[in-house]
Amino acid sequence: MAPLIDSSQATLSNEEILRYSRHLIMPEVTLEGQKKLKGARVLCVGTGGLGSPLALYLAAAGVGTLGLVDFDVVDYTNLQRQVLHHTSDVGRLKLDSAIDKLIAINPFVEIKRFDTYLSSQNALEIISGFDIIADGTDNFATRYLVNDACVLSGKPNVYASIFRFEGQASIFATEAGPCYRCLYPEPPPPGLVPSCAEGGVLGVLPGLLGVIQATEVIKLILGAGEPLIGRLLLVDALAMRFRELRVRKNPECPVCGANPTVKELIDYNQFCGIRGEESEASPSAKIPEIQPEELKRRLDAQEDIFVLDVREPHEYQIVNIKGHLIPLGDLPTRVHELDSSREIVVHCKSGARSAKAVDFLRKSGFKRAANLTGGILAWADRIDRSLPKY
Amino acid sequence: MSIKVLIPTPLRPYAGKQSIIEVNAQTVGEALSDLVARHPDLRKHLFSEDGKLRSFVNVYLNDEDIRYLNKDATPVKETDTVTIVPSVAGGR
Ligand SMILES: [Zn+2]
Numbered sequence: 078m079a080p081l082i083d084s085s086q087a088t089l090s091n092e093e094i095l096r097y098s099r100h101l102i103m104p105e106v107t108l109e110g111q112k113k114l115k116g117a118r119v120l121c122v123g124t125g126g127l128g129s130p131l132a133l134y135l136a137a138a139g140v141g142t143l144g145l146v147d148f149d150v151v152d153y154t155n156l157q158r159q160v161l162h163h164t165s166d167v168g169r170l171k172l173d174s175a176i177d178k179l180i181a182i183n184p185f186v187e188i189k190r191f192d193t194y195l196s197s198q199n200a201l202e203i204i205s206g207f208d209i210i211a212d213g214t215d216n217f218a219t220r221y222l223v224n225d226a227c228v229l230s231g232k233p234n235v236y237a238s239i240f241r242f243e244g245q246a247s248i249f250a251t252e253a254g255p256c257y258r259c260l261y262p263e264p265p266p267p268g269l270v271p272s273c274a275e276g277g278v279l280g281v282l283p284g285l286l287g288v289i290q291a292t293e294v295i296k297l298i299l300g301a302g303e304p305l306i307g308r309l310l311l312v313d314a315l316a317m318r319f320r321e322l323r324v325r326k327n328p329e330c331p332v333c334g335a336n337p338t339v340k341e342l343i344d345y346n347q348f349c350g351i352r353g354e355e356s357e358a359s360p361s362a363k364i365p366e367i368q369p370e371e372l373k374r375r376l377d378a379q380e381d382i383f384v385l386d387v388r389e390p391h392e393y394q395i396v397n398i399k400g401h402l403i404p405l406g407d408l409p410t411r412v413h414e415l416d417s418s419r420e421i422v423v424h425c426k427s428g429a430r431s432a433k434a435v436d437f438l439r440k441s442g443f444k445r446a447a448n449l450t451g452g453i454l455a456w457a458d459r460i461d462r463s464l465p466k467y
Numbered sequence: 468m469s470i471k472v473l474i475p476t477p478l479r480p481y482a483g484k485q486s487i488i489e490v491n492a493q494t495v496g497e498a499l500s501d502l503v504a505r506h507p508d509l510r511k512h513l514f515s516e517d518g519k520l521r522s523f524v525n526v527y528l529n530d531e532d533i534r535y536l537n538k539d540a541t542p543v544k545e546t547d548t549v550t551i552v553p554s555v556a557g558g559r
Contacts, residue, residue, distance in 0.1 A: 125559030149559075159559070215559035240555040243476045261554040263522040276477070278557060311552065313476075316486075322530050322552065406480055406508075 081208050081233075082298050084112040087141065093185055097139050110299045111139060115185075117298045120144035120207040122195055122223055124175040126283030127213030127237050127290060129161035134291040135211075136179040136186045140298070143179065144207055146191040147171045154467075158280035195219055197342035200226040209297055211235045211290050217264035218345040224249055224257035225342055228333045235293045237286040242279045244286040244312040247305050247324060248293055250333065254306040259327040264349045282314050364435050365447040367422055369459045372449060383416065385423045385446075387434040388453075392426065396465050398456060405430045408437060417443045424449035424456070426467075468493070470543050472502050473550045481508035495528055496539030498549050513551070523554045 089097070089111060100106040100114075117140050121132045124147045135143055149171045151162045159171075166174035172190050179188060191203055195214070204210055204226050212223045212234055220238070227234035227250035236257065237246040249256045289310065296302045311320045332339040375382055386393060386400030393402050403411045405425070415421060421438065423446060425431040431448050438446040449456070457464040469489050474482045482488060483506060490505070492498035499520075503510040515521055526533045527550040533541050543549070 123558055127558045155559075213558045215557050217554070217556045220556050237558065238555045239557045241476045243555075245552070245555065260525065261523050264556075265521070265523040265554060276557075283558070309552070311550075320530075320550075322527050322550065323532065323535075325532065325535055 081300070082113045082117045084109065084116040087112040087115040089115065093139070096183075096185075100139070105301045106299060110301070113298050113300075114139045114295070115141040117209065118142035118144065118207045119294055119298075120146065120204060120210045121213060122146045122210065122219070123213035123215065124159075124161055124171045125149070125155065125213065125215065126158045126239065126278065127287040128175075128211075129159045130284050130287035131211055131213055131291045131294075132175060132179055133161060133182060134288060135294060136183045138291070138295055139183065140186065140294075142187045142189065142207075144189040144191060144203070145172055145175055146193065146195050146203065147175070148192060148194045158278065158283050160284070195222060197222060197345060200342060201230060204230050204232060207232065209233050209235060209294055211294055213237070213287065213290070216349075218349040220257060221264060221348060222342065222345045225332050225339060228256050229341070233297060235290050235297070237290045239278055239282050239286055241276055242282055242314040244282055244289075244314070246286055246289045246293070246310045246312070247308060248297070251304075251306050253326070255324045255326040256330060256333040258332050259330045260309065260324050262327075262331070267350050279314060282312075285312060285314060364432050364439075366450045367447045368450050369456045372422055373460045381419060383419045383421045385415070385421055385434070386425070386453075387423055387430050388425050392467070395467050396453060396457070398424070398453060398461075398464075400424060405434055408434055412438070412441060415443065417445075419445065421446040422449050423447070425452050427452040427454050468543070468545050470498060470545065471548045472498055473548060475551055475553055477553055477555065478509060478512055478551065481512055482506045492543055494539060495526060495533050495536075495541045495543060495549060498543060499526065499539075512553075525552045525554075526550070527552060 097111050100111050101108055119135055119140050121128050124132060124145050132143060151166045151169055151171055151174055153167055155162055156164060161175045161178050172192055176188050179186060193199060200222055210223060210227050210232050214220060224234055233251045234249040236249050237244060293305050296304055307324050309322045309324050328334050331337060384400035386397060386402045387405040389404050421443060423431040423434045428448060428451050435446045435448045454466055457466050469491055472488045472490055474486055474488060479486060488502060490498050490501040492501055513521060513524055528536060528541055528547055
């Protein structure tokens with residue numbers, strides 16, 4: 078592979094030579110390699126779970142220019158895994174929090190901040206200032222956007238994604254290698270694949286995968302070793318097993334193939350079937366809803382309402398409002414536990430699963446089933462603030 | 468013959484919470500058919516309504532994508548492993 082980085086302009090001060098001495102004495106890095114790191118410009122898309130270890134290690138290693146793209150604010154549920162952000166950062170912009178930590182680790186790094194959501198309008202321009210892109214985002218629309226922007230710009234996309242205790246990593250969009258669309262031509266329809274917010278994620282997992290991304294970024298910069306090009310690394314942290322699958326460049330790939338049909342960035346929300354926030358709970362269009370305030374008033378008035386909780390038992394353990402528990406997946410086989418003559422209010426965490434449950438119940442003859450708007454989170458916000466949220 | 472199918476985390480709830488399922492098959496296609504026969508809830512996650520493998524689900528025989536082998540008709544041996552790898556997007 079031709080060298081990615083022009084290191085001819087980079088020089089290291091005596092202080093930097095001392096700082097990077099454990100690199101400089103390695104034959105795979107040397108002074109030349111450290112100058113390449115200093116000359117390198119890496120864009121981290123996202124400063125969350127994957128972006129945290131990624132940016133921390135790239136900064137520590139001496140990558141000269143780090144770009145950070147994020148628009149999000151630190152919240153309490155981030156702290157279990159997003160190690161860039163501390164408890165005292167809750168409520169701050171992730172960018173502000175990240176930059177403080179990265180500069181504290183290595184003041185020689187130049188940081189470029191992009192306080193924005195990466196979009197089809199800005200992606201090519203943002204990417205143009207960097208040599209390597211590291212994708213640490215968390216949704217399909219942005220994954221495809223980053224991929225296509227990298228292919229169109231001819232920049233490698235160092236990729237990782239995570240779910241619960243499993244992760245995937247690879248390098249896409251190099252000149253000879255495959256791209257993300259070669260691996261997965263199309264995204265899943267919304268709702269069929271759970272997100273981390275719904276499915277959960279083991280806190281150390283983004284640590285593992287983000288460090289793998291950082292390793293691959295550094296190898297690309299140095300031109301050392303065997304890059305993870307054309308290989309999909311599967312990490313199962315629960316079994317602690319690493320496997321590798323082949324990823325081939327698809328000659329018919331719509332973006333990197335011989336006759337591409339995607340020649341500019343498209344509308345990725347549309348491509349991924351997302352139309353606004355309601356997509357998660359799409360059946361709710363025809364599903365009767367009840368507001369938490371109304372449910373509270375009617376329960377207080379001793380009206381005959383059966384509250385059904387369709388979350389998982391471990392969620393019930395965290396917090397419940399004494400509903401009858403039947404997890405959504407068990408509903409078809411346990412529906413006989415319910416009385417179709419009674420009014421049933423179904424809830425889950427935030428309203429998406431219970432909407433599916435109400436849809437199912439109504440089709441099964443439970444004409445008096447309704448969905449609690451906003452789930453137990455809305456209940457905790459609006460009715461009983463003593464309840465924990467998760 | 469009996470071969471192993473590895474089930475990824477997101478699909479385990481539809482496969483009796485198992486990570487490895489033994490199926491009887493001569494080809495990859497038969498392995499997937501036997502799998503969804505044993506665990507019918509998996510069907511809609513693996514196949515579209517017209518019975519085609521969904522485009523965000525990849526199936527590998529050992530380390531090779533079956534799209535680059537003989538697809539469904541790819542023969543399997545006793546020692547082979549079929550791996551299902553759906554796309555996941557999580558990162559935050
Ligand atoms: Zn491609």
